Each structure stands twice: as structure tokens, then as C-alpha cells.
Amino acid sequence: MGIIYSKVRLANPYYPGQEEIDVEALVDTGATHLCIPEHIALQLKLTTLKEREVVTADGQHKLVKYAGPIQVSTLGRDCFVGALLMGDQVLLGAIPLEDMDLVVLPREQRLTVNPDAPNIPMAYAK
Secondary structure: OOOEEEEEEEEOOOOOOOOOEEEEEEEOOOOOOEEEOHHHHHHHOOEEEEEEEEEOOOOOEEEEEEEEEEEEEEOOEEEEEEEEEOOOOOEEOHHHHHHOOEEEEOOOOEEEEOOOOOOOOOOOOO
16 A cells, blocks of 8 residues: 545634635554644644653654644534644544544545545444
8 A cells, every 4th residue: 555645624623713724744544643733723723731651663652732622624524523733744543534534545544524424424433
């Protein structure tokens, strides 16, 4: 499977008149959260809520800022999540992917809506 990117729009729901930011996000089903660079959090005027300990791919433990809420929109769907402030690019992890009911098509190297729920996101509440 190759590297998959998707265009996403990021916004701060507390400032609806503020300009939204369009970015190319790395889609990573092995990551849990949305991760954004700190400069994007500043642009969106996100509130830092607390710190979280994260374990990176190389096994290092780090304390990073956790900010939000942030609205993530792509492919006609959106969700509201917190974001880890780290890295130099936007990373779209499993929580926002699940919340928007998006699936990865590895062969086509793209993100798409769940074909079982093409009109609105579906979730399991069992």
C-alpha cells in the first residue's frame, strides 16, 4: 500500500466567520488522532486544552499539546475532534476517519465514503 493523501478543510467551530484552512492531509489508519502542526492551531485560534502523552512510530514517548475543538471536512462529510499539536503536516488518524465514516481504498490509493452508507455517515452504537 502506498502513501495516501486527501484534501481536508479545517475550521474552528467557535469562530464561524474565521477563514477555514484547506490542507493536504496524510491518511494514516495506524494513527489514532488528528495531528496538526502548531502553526495551523495558531491560525485557527484553537484552545490548548491539556497535554497528552503520545508514543511515536519510533517508540519515543512525548508530551504534546492537545487542542480543539476542530472541525474536519472532506468528501462532503465532517466531524468535530481534538487534535494533537505535533509534526510538520496534517495527519488524519482513525478517530476522524471513523467519525466521518470514510474508508481507504489501498489499490486506488485514495480515501472515499463508506459505500454501505454513501449519503450520510453511519456509526455503530451497540
